[in-house]
Amino acid sequence: MNFNMTLTQEQKLVMTQQMQLSVKLLQMSSNELLEYINKEYAENPVIDANYEKDLEEVKMQDKYDYKEMIKYFEFDNYGNQSFGSYDQDEVSPFTFISTEKTLKDFLLEQIMELSIDEFQRTICKYIIESLDARGYLDISLEDILEELNISQEVGEEALELVQSLEPTGIGARNLIECLEIQLTKRGYGNEKLYTIVEEHLEDIAENRYAQIAKALNVTPKEAQEYGDIIKTLEPKPSRGFYTGEEVKFIIPDATIRKIDGEYFIIMNEGVLPKLSINPMYKEILNGSKDNLARDYVKQKINGAMFLIKSIEQRKSTLYRVLEKILEKQKEYFDKGENYLKPMTLKEISEALDVHESTVSRAIRDKFILIDRGTIKIKDLFTTGIAGDNGEEDINTIKIKNEIKKLVDSESKEKPLSDQNICNELNNNGFNISRRTVAKYREEMGIKSSSKRKRF
Structure with a gap:
């Protein structure tokens, strides 16, 4: 074994952190970029962000001054005020805070209205808290009996109470039970419906009504009519209820509008805050004798400047891509989707003299507003x-x-x-x-x- 030195030459792409950030920002959607800017604004003290406020928000601030709101924090019960007086000066702003009602909230409210004792109510609450996102009870009743140390009879009675609540089918332990609960509540007494649910759900999905008809000794038309009834049932009782996830609205990155017979691309400037460098830190950089402070400020200013430059470059790249799309698809914007011409990423990238991946990143999760509504830019690329x-x-x-x-x-x-x-x-x-x-x-x-x- 010995040590020696060798000299080799090779070509490879080394991406600096700044290049990686630039690529990362380019492919972000408007929502993702806004979240990223908010994070940088919180962490980098040299960044000034001008968030243009909505007129209604300004009016509300005039109505409820922040300093006036502070006084409510002086009480332990600031959110629990009397509604005896409706004078504007006496109303706490916390009165207007509201939350979305979840499925479990809805079920617990119904349990509170039932004429049952507290012991039964507690068991019902436990079952409700054990429901999964679909509204099914995905743990066995035996496990609940063991955990709560209650009898089979008491547990089944509590489960039956939960299954009697709205929405219909809640608390079922599987799809078959869920559908059968709904059939019973709707008053269907035909045993053939229950047989189809228990034995022929897959046949319904595959439209194999001839097989169902043969098994139940009915005509294919009758079997299909039974299938139509079953298809009206809800396999996921929780559908439509608040799940705890906030809705993220689509924010168009640009608008393409026809004015006096000519199309214009209008970038959505109001989506993001306007970033700048706080002048106080420029003074520190120029006048401070503390080298550590100067190095820190210089590092933060460099980071802020590159962020501002990358956001501008992202906007410029997207604008250039939209220009080429508009040139290619003018007939689509005039007449509709039947006139959308085949267009590929390679075609646009060659026209702009950039890499295909740059175009791909530039249009990723981006939307534009046109006369017919908001559309995803990627949908304009078709074979x-x-x-x-x-x-x-x-x-x-x-x-x-x-x-x-x-x-x-x-x-x-x-x-x-x-x-x-x-x-x-x-x-x-x-x-x-x-x-x-x-x-x-x-x-x-x-x-x-x-x-x-x-x-």
Whole structure:
């Protein structure tokens, strides 16, 4: 064994932290970028952020002065005030704080209204707290009996009480029980419905009503009618209730508007706060004799300057991409989605003389506002197929719309097969294969002809 030195030469890309940050900011959505700026603003003291406030917010601040609100903190019971007087000067701002009602809140309110003793109510509350996000009881009743040290009879009675609450189907231990609870509450007494739920749910999903009919000794049409009733039931009782997650609204990064016959790209400047460097720190940098303080401020100013520059570069890159999209898709903005031309990331990247990945990052999770509403920029990039002229001039959205029209107008007793749809499209000038039809149909969530058939 020995030590020696060798000299090698190689090419590789080394990304500095600043380059990594620039790439990271480019692919952020508006919401993500706003969160990132808020974090940097909190951590970097040299950054000044001008958050333009909404007019209504300013009015509320005039109405409830912050200094006036402080006095309410002098009490232990500041949020629990008397409603005897409605004088504006005496109303606590905490009176107006409200929260979304969750499914468990809704169920607990119903339990409080039941005429049961406190012992039963406590067991019911325990069961409610044990429900999963769907509203199912996903732990066994035996485990609950053991944990609470109660009898089988008491536990089943409490579970029955929970299952009697709204929304119907709550507290079920599986899908079958959930659907059966709903059938019972709706007053369906036909045993065939319960048999289908217990033994033929998969057949309903696959539209195999001939098999169900044979098993129940009914006609396929009757079996399908039973299936239609079961499809009206809710497999997820918690649907529609607040889950604890805040709704994040889509913020368009830009607006494309037609003014006097010409399209303009208007970047949404109001989404993000306007960042600048606090002048006090510039004075420290120029006048302080403390080297440590100067180095610290210099580091923070460099970080702030690069953040501001990266945000501007992100905006500039997105604007240039939108310019090229507008040039390519002018007919789409004029006439609608049927006129969307096939367009790829490579096409735009070559026109801008940038890497394809740069365009991909620039449009990631970005939205624009147009006359027809808010759209995702990525949805404007589609592949195409050859038309009658042999060129790739027909976009996939147009083909999907044609497939949907054919399916919507078909005979429900004899739905069109993929081959029939393919033949119709080719007769109308589309050069498309049966496999492509099947692919697009599945992407749109349209079932196959055998599963669309009505008896």
